[in-house]
Amino acid sequence: MKLFVLTGFLIAMLLSIPQVLAQVYKWVDEHGKTQYTDRPPPPGVATEKKRFNTKGGTPSSSGASGTNQPQSLSEAREALDKRQVERKEEQSKQQSKAEEDKKKCIEAQTRLRMYTESPRLTVPDGAGGIAYVDDNERQKKIDQATKEIATLCKK
Numbered sequence: 001m002k003l004f005v006l007t008g009f010l011i012a013m014l015l016s017i018p019q020v021l022a023q024v025y026k027w028v029d030e031h032g033k034t035q036y037t038d039r040p041p042p043p044g045v046a047t048e049k050k051r052f053n054t055k056g057g058t059p060s061s062s063g064a065s066g067t068n069q070p071q072s073l074s075e076a077r078e079a080l081d082k083r084q085v086e087r088k089e090e091q092s093k094q095q096s097k098a099e100e101d102k103k104k105c106i107e108a109q110t111r112l113r114m115y116t117e118s119p120r121l122t123v124p125d126g127a128g129g130i131a132y133v134d135d136n137e138r139q140k141k142i143d144q145a146t147k148e149i150a151t152l153c154k155k
Contacts, residue, residue, distance in 0.1 A: 023038065024036055024037070024038060025037050025038070025039065025040055025041055027041040027045050028045075029041075029045075101152050102152075104148070104152045105148075105149065105152040105153040108145050108148035108149045108152060108153070109145075109149060109153070111141070111145045112142060112145035112146060112149060115138055115141045115142045115145060116142060120132060121133040121138060
């Protein structure tokens with residue numbers, strides 16, 4: 001009987017070891033809800049890992065980006081300023097690209113109008129003279145301008 005009780009006690013102790021050494025992950029899901037789990041969250045989610053101290057004390061925690069956390073207020077301010085500068089540069093790049101695309105869109109629309117409305121289209125022949133554009137070449141130019149409009153004039 002003692003052997004049976006002792007074996008049961010040892011099995012119970014062995015089964016409880018993983019719970020004693022368990023890590024708890026704290027993360028916020030895409031719906032804004034805080035999740036507490038014993039399994040790591042999906043990749044790309046910032047986490048806070050906690051390991052319970054069973055000897056009585058406070059749990060230690062470390063964030064996924066713990067090494068990137070600023071150490072002082074001045075470092076935090078520098079990091080904020082750096083992010084703001086990067087954000088402004090990115091917005092500036094996006095704005096200049098949008099302006100360039102708008103300019104190219106207007107040019108493509110002008111070329112399409114010229115190819116469709118001109119009865120006899122002439123182009124320089126490279127030798128100082130002019131050459132007339134036949135219907136096949138005109139249609140190619142119309143198709144090319146239409147494709148450019150489709151890609152550049154998105155709104």
